[in-house]
Each structure stands twice: as C-alpha cells, then as structure tokens.
Amino acid sequence: MFDKLKDIVTHLREIASDIDVETMDGKSAAELVRISEDARRVIDGLRTSAIGRVGTTEAWRVGGSKNSAEWVALHTGTPIYEAQAVVILADQLRHLPQTFEAMNSGKISTAQAVEVARGATAEPYSEERLLNLAKSATVRTLRDEASRVIAAATDEVERHKRIHKNRSLKSWIDPDGAFNLKACMTVANGALVLAALTPFQDEIFKAARKSGEHATPEAYAADALMALCAAKTAGAQGSIATKPTRSSAVMNIRIDIDALKRGHTVDGEICEIAGVGPIPVATATEYLGEAFLKLLVIDGVDIKTVAHMGRAIPAPLRTAIEERDRVCQVPTCDVTLGLEIDHIKPFAEGGPASLENLVRLCKRHHLQKTHDGFRLIARGCEGSGDESQLRSEPRWVWRAPGSADQEASRDLDLSDAG
Numbered sequence: 001m002f003d004k005l006k007d008i009v010t011h012l013r014e015i016a017s018d019i020d021v022e023t024m025d026g027k028s029a030a031e032l033v034r035i036s037e038d039a040r041r042v043i044d045g046l047r048t049s050a051i052g053r054v055g056t057t058e059a060w061r062v063g064g065s066k067n068s069a070e071w072v073a074l075h076t077g078t079p080i081y082e083a084q085a086v087v088i089l090a091d092q093l094r095h096l097p098q099t100f101e102a103m104n105s106g107k108i109s110t111a112q113a114v115e116v117a118r119g120a121t122a123e124p125y126s127e128e129r130l131l132n133l134a135k136s137a138t139v140r141t142l143r144d145e146a147s148r149v150i151a152a153a154t155d156e157v158e159r160h161k162r163i164h165k166n167r168s169l170k171s172w173i174d175p176d177g178a179f180n181l182k183a184c185m186t187v188a189n190g191a192l193v194l195a196a197l198t199p200f201q202d203e204i205f206k207a208a209r210k211s212g213e214h215a216t217p218e219a220y221a222a223d224a225l226m227a228l229c230a231a232k233t234a235g236a237q238g239s240i241a242t243k244p245t246r247s248s249a250v251m252n253i254r255i256d257i258d259a260l261k262r263g264h265t266v267d268g269e270i271c272e273i274a275g276v277g278p279i280p281v282a283t284a285t286e287y288l289g290e291a292f293l294k295l296l297v298i299d300g301v302d303i304k305t306v307a308h309m310g311r312a313i314p315a316p317l318r319t320a321i322e323e324r325d326r327v328c329q330v331p332t333c334d335v336t337l338g339l340e341i342d343h344i345k346p347f348a349e350g351g352p353a354s355l356e357n358l359v360r361l362c363k364r365h366h367l368q369k370t371h372d373g374f375r376l377i378a379r380g381c382e383g384s385g386d387e388s389q390l391r392s393e394p395r396w397v398w399r400a401p402g403s404a405d406q407e408a409s410r411d412l413d414l415s416d417a418g
C-alpha cells in the first residue's frame with residue numbers, strides 16, 4: 001500500500017548520505033536547514049494524522065499497550081510526554097480542519113500547530129486569528145496568545161481554584177546525581193516567586209556581563225534562587241544580607257478595562273501578570289491596593305499618552321515600556337533578560353522620551369543598532385482593525401546596514417540611533 005512512499009524514503013536516505021555537510025559553506029548549510037524543515041513538516045503532518053488514526057481505530061491495543069500514547073512511545077522511541085503531546089494534537093486536529101490543512105501543507109510547524117490547536121480547541125473562533133499570528137510571531141508569543149484565549153474561554157475562577165488545590169513543590173536526585181526542583185502553582189503565586197527572583201537575577205546578569213561571563217538565563221535564574229536563599233538565611237542570622245540594589249520587586253497586572261468592570265474576560269480580552277501569564281479577574285481585583293503590585297489598565301491606546309521631555313525616563317513611562325516590550329523588539333528575538341531602553345531617534349537629535357520613541361532591545365541588538373548601522377523600521381500596521389493582533393504582531397522590521405527599506409515609514413529618522 002505504501003510502496004511509493006517507502007521508495008521515496010529509501011531514496012531520501014541515499015541522497016542524505018551523499019550530502020557532505022562538513023565541507024559545505026554556511027549559505028548552503030542554511031539552505032539545507034530550510035529544505036530539511038520543509039521535508040520535516042510534510043512527514044510530521046503525515047505522522048500526526050497517522051497517530052490520530054491509530055488512536056481512533058484502537059490499533060494500539062494490539063501488543064498490549066495501555067493507551068495510544070504508550071504505543072507511540074514504544075514504537076517510535078520518543079519519551080512518553082512527547083508521545084502524549086502528539087496524541088492530544090492529533091485528536092484536536094480532527095476538529096480543526098484549517099489548522100490540519102496548514103500543518104499538512106507545511107505552512108506551520110508542529111510546535112506552532114500545538115499552540116494553535118490548544119487555543120482553538122478552547123475557543124473555535126480564535127483558530128483563524130491564531131493561524132494568522134503563527135505566520136509572523138515566535139512560538140513563545142503564539143503560546144502566550146493561546147494561553148490568553150484559553151483563560152478567556154474557561155471558567156477562570158474554577159480553574160484557578162483547581163490549580164491551587166493541586167499545588168506542589170517536589171525535589172529529587174536524578175540518575176546523574178543532580179538536585180532537581182519542580183513546582184506547580186497558580187500564575188498569581190508563580191508571579192510572586194518570579195518577582196522575588198528578578199532583582200537578584202538582574203544583578204547577577206549585570207555582574208556577569210561586566211566580567212565578560214556568559215551563561216544561559218536559566219543558569220542566572222538558578223543563581224538568583226541561591227542568592228535569595230542566602231539573603232534569607234543571612235537575614236535570619238542578623239548579619240548583612242546580600243542585597244539586590246533594586247530591591248522593590250514589582251509585578252504589573254495588565255487588564256482590559258471592560259474585563260475589570262465585567263468581572264471576567266471574554267475572548268480577545270486579557271487579564272494577566274505581565275510576562276508570567278493569565279490570572280482570573282477576581283484575583284486581579286484581590287490584588288488591587290496591595291502596595292507591591294502596580295495595576296496597568298489597558299484601555300485602547302491610553303498608555304500611549306505617557307511622554308516626558310528630557311533624557312531621563314520617568315517611572316510610569318518605564319513601566320509602560322517594560323509592559324509593552326516584554327521581549328527584545330527585534331522580530332523573532334526572544335531575549336527577555338537584560339533588556340535596554342533605546343531612543344529610536346537619538347536624544348541628541350531631539351528624540352523625546354516618549355512611548356513612541358522608546359523601544360526595548362537586548363544587549364546584542366542594541367549594540368548592532370547603535371554602532372553597526374542596523375535599523376528598526378516601523379511596520380505600517382495602522383490599517384488593521386484587529387486590536388489583539390496589533391498587540392502581538394511585531395511592530396518593527398529589522399534591517400541590516402545597506403539593505404533596502406521598502407517598508408520604512410519616512411517620517412521617522414531612524415539612521416544612526418543610539
């Protein structure tokens with residue numbers, strides 16, 4: 001039945017073994033990655049729908065597997081959690097023909113399909129919007145949006161209670177001898193943990209950068225947890241605690257004003273702790289008045305009015321920028337740590353400290369823009385009426401020195417900014 005397909009796989013294997021990657025130049029290697037990704041998408045689509053069919057026909061029962069996922073893990077050599085994810089995706093895709101088609105035609109990757117299906121299963125009307133977002137956004141942005149869709153579509157108070165009831169903190173020593181820590185809790189409580197860690201993490205990151213060290217954000221987060229524990233212990237013993245200089249941890253809650261009035265969110269609205277995840281409106285209102293929480297109400301384009309003359313960036317403006325640019329604003333750059341505020345039009349050339357003229361970039365992209373002639377060009381997205389898309393789609397196009405800028409908006413002077 002699959003003779004032709006099997007022949008192609010054999011043929012593909014032959015071609016692959018004839019390709020000498022080691023002697024290849026970088027440009028060819030990059031092209032090979034794109035071609036391989038194309039091929040992988042075709043095969044992933046086929047594999048996912050076949051796994052779905054094994055599920056519905058209960059072919060997994062042959063051989064005594066407990067369920068579909070166990071069968072997949074056994075027969076494909078994948079870990080059980082990955083097998084479970086693909087079984088769930090296959091099941092969801094049976095009810096989402098558009099996403100199924102996008103995946104099978106190679107328009108979206110499996111990772112993107114997982115996020116679209118997650119959101120669209122909770123709220124079918126969101127399918128097209130999430131698929132559109134998948135074209136331009138990173139998987140991380142797509143995941144955030146899918147989480148928002150799910151939060152708006154489910155009984156949030158009920159879900160919040162259930163998650164809190166099942167809260168846990170587990171530790172174990174793995175086969176390698178490493179100490180592992182795993183916690184599960186509500187987004188609201190998780191945000192408290194992150195807010196306590198962030199000042200330490202920022203300090204450690206800055207110190208490491210000064211000394212020329214480079215480690216992953218995850219490594220710095222682990223260091224931050226250690227610093228927090230050390231500070232706590234030192235404090236209890238009455239000696240001087242190792243301090244983060246910016247000790248006031250702040251969480252920003254972003255909430256649509258209509259959701260706040262109504263008491264719950266509907267599709268397209270958000271109520272979340274910025275950079276962490278969605279929370280019930282009831283939890284947000286519970287937090288109102290707690291001094292360490294700032295509530296940032298999103299009412300259309302209201303926060304755009306924050307502006308200030310002079311080089312210094314006042315606190316409310318900084319908060320608004322931090323909440324708007326939670327990752328480096330160069331499209332597809334997902335860096336969240338050590339972001340720096342850049343004047344798009346330099347202050348020396350009269351560029352104001354306004355929400356429109358400030359943007360957060362990672363260290364590397366900031367340096368490239370300041371010294372290497374890279375430019376951020378505003379995307380012409382004023383025509384789109386879909387507000388939730390405006391929130392997530394990249395606002396900028398990143399241009400290497402000397403490249404054409406057809407999409408440039410000419411009223412902004414973007415050259416040689418700093």
Ligand SMILES: [Zn+2]
Pocket residue numbers: 328329330333334335361362363364365
């Ligand atoms: Zn960046």
